[in-house]
Amino acid sequence: MIRVRGLEKSFGDVHAVRGVDLDVAAGEVVVIVGPSGCGKSTILRCLNGLERATRGTVEIDGVDLSDRTTDIDSVRAETGMVFQQFNLFPHLTVEGNITLALRKVLGKDKAEAALIARQQLEKVGIPEKVDAYPRQLSGGQQQRVAIARSLAMNPKVMLFDEPTSALDPEMIKEVLDVMLALAEQGMTMVVVTHEMGFARAAADRLIFVDHGRIVEQGDPTEVFENPTEERTRAFFDQIL
Amino acid sequence: MARAAGAPEGHRFEGIAHPEKPLDADSRWETFPYWILILAGIVGYLGYLALFNEAYEIAWERISEGIWMTIRITLWAFAISLSLGVVLGLGRIAEADHTASAPVRLAATLGRNLSRTYIEFVRGVPILPLIFFLALVIIPDVTDWLGVSRQTVDEFWRGVIALSIIYGAYIAEVIRGGVQGIPKGQMEAGRSVGLSRLQTMRSVILPQAMRSIIPPLGNDFIAILKDSSLLSVLAVADVTRLARQYSSGSFKFRESYVVLVFIYVTLVLFLSFLLTKLEERMTRDRKGER
Ligand SMILES: Nc1ncnc2c1ncn2[C@@H]1O[C@H](COP(=O)(O)OP(=O)(O)OP(=O)(O)O)[C@@H](O)[C@H]1O
Numbered sequence: 001m002i003r004v005r006g007l008e009k010s011f012g013d014v015h016a017v018r019g020v021d022l023d024v025a026a027g028e029v030v031v032i033v034g035p036s037g038c039g040k041s042t043i044l045r046c047l048n049g050l051e052r053a054t055r056g057t058v059e060i061d062g063v064d065l066s067d068r069t070t071d072i073d074s075v076r077a078e079t080g081m082v083f084q085q086f087n088l089f090p091h092l093t094v095e096g097n098i099t100l101a102l103r104k105v106l107g108k109d110k111a112e113a114a115l116i117a118r119q120q121l122e123k124v125g126i127p128e129k130v131d132a133y134p135r136q137l138s139g140g141q142q143q144r145v146a147i148a149r150s151l152a153m154n155p156k157v158m159l160f161d162e163p164t165s166a167l168d169p170e171m172i173k174e175v176l177d178v179m180l181a182l183a184e185q186g187m188t189m190v191v192v193t194h195e196m197g198f199a200r201a202a203a204d205r206l207i208f209v210d211h212g213r214i215v216e217q218g219d220p221t222e223v224f225e226n227p228t229e230e231r232t233r234a235f236f237d238q239i240l
Numbered sequence: 241m242a243r244a245a246g247a248p249e250g251h252r253f254e255g256i257a258h259p260e261k262p263l264d265a266d267s268r269w270e271t272f273p274y275w276i277l278i279l280a281g282i283v284g285y286l287g288y289l290a291l292f293n294e295a296y297e298i299a300w301e302r303i304s305e306g307i308w309m310t311i312r313i314t315l316w317a318f319a320i321s322l323s324l325g326v327v328l329g330l331g332r333i334a335e336a337d338h339t340a341s342a343p344v345r346l347a348a349t350l351g352r353n354l355s356r357t358y359i360e361f362v363r364g365v366p367i368l369p370l371i372f373f374l375a376l377v378i379i380p381d382v383t384d385w386l387g388v389s390r391q392t393v394d395e396f397w398r399g400v401i402a403l404s405i406i407y408g409a410y411i412a413e414v415i416r417g418g419v420q421g422i423p424k425g426q427m428e429a430g431r432s433v434g435l436s437r438l439q440t441m442r443s444v445i446l447p448q449a450m451r452s453i454i455p456p457l458g459n460d461f462i463a464i465l466k467d468s469s470l471l472s473v474l475a476v477a478d479v480t481r482l483a484r485q486y487s488s489g490s491f492k493f494r495e496s497y498v499v500l501v502f503i504y505v506t507l508v509l510f511l512s513f514l515l516t517k518l519e520e521r522m523t524r525d526r527k528g529e530r
């Protein structure tokens with residue numbers, strides 16, 4: 001589903017990603033961890049073309065993102081992205097947030113888009129919030145709307161960049177539960193998170209990144225309990 | 241609120257105490273907006289002279305004939321400079337996608353640089369000299385170059401175009417400021433659900449930017465009304481020109497300029513009142529937002 005080869009990304013002098021190879025199979029759930037500034041977000045943002053790779057290739061479902069003839073908008077429509085800061089559209093209701101791209105990108109009519117919005121809100125457990133504005137929702141509810149907004153586009157892959165880091169502790173679970181359910185339904189997911197409970201329960205693979213490189217990867221429990229690299233061990237000691 | 245540097249400040253009703261704010265009785269006399277009373281007194285007295293004093297009758301008749309001209313200049317110049325400002329303001333921050341084709345990237349680069357040149361140039365010259373330059377040099381040059389008679393563009397349109405070109409640059413900065421004030425995450429979220437850059441701009445960024453664009457835009461509208469008086473240096477028969485004509489012919493300077501100032505202050509205060517109402521309504525209608 002995802003195929004990354006020799007991915008590098010520099011911002012001027014900052015070499016954020018320094019050669020990453022990554023394959024994610026359809027239905028696989030991959031969790032990426034690593035210290036702050038190690039390049040996790042940058043890797044994720046390269047996967048849906050929000051950042052352009054300096055070197056290397058990214059393929060989503062066989063489509064090469066660096067190829068100039070690729071319609072990047074249609075790739076993005078099939079690649080959901082959930083942000084730490086939710087990034088809901090504050091001037092639109094929950095329904096408006098979800099239906100905007102359905103109508104503008106997929107050309108659905110109003111009624112059909114509204115129906116899809118309701119179904120997705122059902123899925124994330126807040127159908128009653130359909131007419132609310134983002135500011136009227138708690139952080140956890142906002143993040144669930146953001147997930148619903150991505151899911152409505154029927155994506156092949158879902159990317160999550162620290163989806164629970166901006167949430168109060170009591171709201172983390174409601175978002176993780178939605179993500180767990182999604183994983184069980186067979187969604188292909190790449191998740192940057194430090195929630196080790198989620199990694200153990202849902203991830204097929206845990207990847208530890210440091211200084212823009214994959215240091216170690218494997219079965220989550222295995223990597224977590226018996227890291228082979230000293231850096232990985234030091235990192236887990238720190239976040240516990 | 242980012243104010244276009246160098247642009248004249250509009251006149252706004254700011255600092256009216258909100259009546260719903262509970263004030264303790266002791267300080268109520270201190271926060272009462274006396275300035276409104278004093279202002280109303282001054283404007284009222286000017287109005288009394290201009291409208292009800294016989295000595296001012298002829299001055300009023302002559303000069304008030306230009307009110308419609310002043311309003312027409314203002315409306316046209318605002319409409320044109322707003323269109324120009326939107327194009328220039330968005331042009332100045334045009335960015336091509338990293339996946340865009342070569343012509344699109346070229347267009348964005350050109351757009352950015354040409355808009356910036358325009359804006360910096362116009363903002364680098366005081367308004368009056370620039371009106372002379374545009375109306376008496378550039379526009380005749382353009383008509384010559386097009387091979388049409390110089391009279392195709394009459395004094396009115398020369399003035400309106402000159403004012404529009406100038407305010408287009410100021411409004412461009414207002415638009416740019418409004419758009420850049422929207423967090424980056426909004427564009428990224430729009431792109432992530434598959435909207436194109438233009439679609440995101442139209443459906444996500446601009447509607448949010450409107451809130452911060454409208455107040456300074458209102459200021460520019462009022463500034464255009466006031467600066468329409470500068471067109472009196474061309475042969476445009478607005479209120480200022482009529483006042484100058486009448487006063488130099490009759491030596492009734494006091495009468496002419498009392499009437500003139502009364503007309504402007506009434507128009508400007510009326511407009512600022514409308515704009516304040518408009519803004520209040522906008523904030524009320526959008527309670528749901530952050
Ligand atoms: N747009 C940018 N311009 C310049 N430097 C950037 C940009 N984005 C990221 N960087 C730099 O690239 C490096 C990797 O950043 P990235 O955001 O990918 O890290 P991260 O692992 O997601 O960190 P965090 O855990 O803090 O979110 C950092 O040094 C960061 O400062």
Ligand SMILES: [Mg+2]
Pocket residue numbers: 040041042161162
């Ligand atoms: Mg990050």
